[in-house]
Amino acid sequence: MKRPAQSVGLTRATCTVFAKELRVEFRSFELLTSTIVFALIVVFVFSFAFNPSPADSRRFGAGFLWIALLFASSLMLQPSFTRERTNDTLAALVLAPIDPFAIIAGKLFANFFFLVCVELILLPAFSVLYNVPLLGVIGPLAGVMLLGTFGIATVGTVFAAISSQARMRELLLPLLLLPALVPLLIACTGATMGLLGETAELPFSWLAVMICFDLIFFTAAWLFGGFLLEE
């Protein structure tokens, strides 16, 4: 099928989809509240499983934090496509005379925004529960969190579009997503661990891995994401 001429530019279309995602979520706050509660539960449960001392927290805290985020995001990302199914609204979005990547990008930025909201609650809770002072490194930590979250949102949104077309989609997304995010998890944990350590330094090799990951997969999403929306 030949697409009609695109009457709206990519940026404007992306912003419209982004605003629509936020509006849908802010009507109920269903996704955000359940994800925040889930992420808090994961961080909470880790402390029972490992009973970490303050030194352990500095060493393993980064891992707890990122695993909590990863699990939470594998739950949170799925509805961005499945909730369009209820009224078949995705078909309506696809029919709009816009670049199909705008739909993926709009959802991607919305998911990024939601994940950042989760982190805004999760980080202080983590700092208090594990006695890890974060205020001194808040600037570089914010950079690491944003880069890591952008990577999760990029791959996660594309994989949510993939798994939403299959049976058992809720189970499938974590199966596809978690192994693909291994390099990002290593880099994010490494960078965060460096910041939480005694010397509080930011290892630039991990930053480089995160930037490469984000760039490669955002480009791939831009090049190939549109194929997933064909009817």
Add this chain to the structure above:
Amino acid sequence: MATETKNDAAPQAVASIIVAAMIGAAIYGAFIWAPTEKTMGFLQRIFYFHAASGEVMLLAFCVVFIGNIGYLMRRKPEWDWLATSGVEVGLVFNTISLVTGPIWAKPAWGIWWDWDARLTSTFVLWILYISYLLLRRLIENPEKRAVVSAVFGVFAFLDVPLVYFSIWWWRTQHPPPLIFKSGGLSPEMLKVFLFSMAALSALMVMMIWRRYKLESLRHSVEELRIEAEYQNEGGAK
């Protein structure tokens, strides 16, 4: 369609015999002809199949990537058949290298498994491509299945270098490849290694070819089934 398959039988038989002979020769070379390594002893001989299947696995996953990109660009089902054949065959070699690795590692390193770059990235690849097959099973519509799995395949393939380098920076214990450097393999060992790599590559090509034929037959059966159903419905009216 039936004649086409019949014509294929003779070349396939010849290819099977050649590949079987090559594998036989590689086994002879690896276990009898090649000299025994000084420090690791007889154990080192597993390397001719372990390292070679690792390389062949990467080749097979390159075929998958080509199939994925080909399908997304051209939209011909043949590219999808190539990709799915490549994944299945690649996974066989992936499994071989994952199983033979610990058999070698336990006596050599004293541990079955270590989270080093190549081991871990091979394991991540295994999980990624198992998920690829799982994804294909969970989508019924063949065209949708082809598109969706092609996009996933591209993402999985792009992940490979990132997985490798991130784990490499994280920690590494795997012996670095010494094959082409001085102080690495003796000339006989190198010959056997290159030959077993060629033999396993030939096996891979043959398996992909056969699997591709199977997929094309499945496709024609499906088409015939749909046609028959259509005609039955027409007859009923």
